[in-house]
Amino acid sequence: MTQPDKLLPQHIEKALSGRTIGQRIVYYPCIDSTNRAARDLALQGASHGWVVLADEQSAGRGRLDRTWESQAGEDILASIIVCPQLPAADSFRLTMMASIAVVQAIEQECAVTCGIKWPNDIFLNGKKLCGILSEGRIDHDRLAFMVIGIGLNVNSSMQGRGVLASEAISLRDATGQRHDRSALIIAMLEAFDRLYAIGTEGTGENLRRLWEKHAMMLGRMVSIHNGNDILSGIARGIMPDGSLIVQEATGREHIIVCGDLSLRLE
Numbered sequence: 001m002t003q004p005d006k007l008l009p010q011h012i013e014k015a016l017s018g019r020t021i022g023q024r025i026v027y028y029p030c031i032d033s034t035n036r037a038a039r040d041l042a043l044q045g046a047s048h049g050w051v052v053l054a055d056e057q058s059a060g061r062g063r064l065d066r067t068w069e070s071q072a073g074e075d076i077l078a079s080i081i082v083c084p085q086l087p088a089a090d091s092f093r094l095t096m097m098a099s100i101a102v103v104q105a106i107e108q109e110c111a112v113t114c115g116i117k118w119p120n121d122i123f124l125n126g127k128k129l130c131g132i133l134s135e136g137r138i139d140h141d142r143l144a145f146m147v148i149g150i151g152l153n154v155n156s157s158m159q160g161r162g163v164l165a166s167e168a169i170s171l172r173d174a175t176g177q178r179h180d181r182s183a184l185i186i187a188m189l190e191a192f193d194r195l196y197a198i199g200t201e202g203t204g205e206n207l208r209r210l211w212e213k214h215a216m217m218l219g220r221m222v223s224i225h226n227g228n229d230i231l232s233g234i235a236r237g238i239m240p241d242g243s244l245i246v247q248e249a250t251g252r253e254h255i256i257v258c259g260d261l262s263l264r265l266e
């Protein structure tokens, strides 16, 4: 593929027919943020499984009001609406499902292996390829709905884009080829649909194990930066609620709750 590919929402919807996730695709050529649009749709009663897609975002968001940058018509900007029957404490499972779905779709469609970096990033060749932003509404300690936003760099290039040039990567940067965004979206939503069934049952242990299988930092030295505090140790695993287990050189284990932290691989 040498030309920019067009996103074809009806084609995507058709390919996903019979599945819950992706049963309805709401497409915008340009929007401020697919997460914002999906949240408004959910508040207006959109059903579980609806997906918002855009070719361009004018105000793409990361966590803590950070900015998500993308190039018009080149990347994947998607937000999945789900209404899980889960306690709010289990919300991290949705981020896990999305992370694994992205890794599996890229492996299937592009034959590229990437890894999950706790808590919400997908990395390739040591650089950030994809970010996930899960936001939702809680009613009486249960999740009323969640919006899972996925920003995946596909055919854009990071060259000449300031700090992104050294810290971020696209599939095209890594492979030298353009990739079919619609095929990737279909594979990703199919995987999310499968993982949703696994991840919403029981304690979510099977999902946790799958996540750990793709996690790039387990068994490696990491440092956790929280303001001026730095904790260094080996990442040992993840708790069912998404907290990271880090073991210091003394053998003492710390449970790191996902928040305004940054994790670096040493």
Ligand code: BT5
Binding pocket: 032, 033, 034, 035, 036, 057, 059, 060, 061, 062, 063, 064, 066, 067, 068, 069, 070, 076, 077, 078, 079, 120, 121, 128, 129, 130, 131, 132, 133, 149, 150, 151, 152, 153, 164, 167, 168, 169
């Ligand atoms: C994230 O936040 O990584 C979550 C990003 C989620 C974006 C999607 S796009 C569809 C949906 N609609 C939205 O409005 N958002 C979601 P965080 O962990 O806070 O990382 C944000 C940081 O990643 C920024 O401060 C930059 O340093 C970096 N960044 C920005 N754009 C990037 C890109 N295209 N590729 C890699 N890194 C990027």
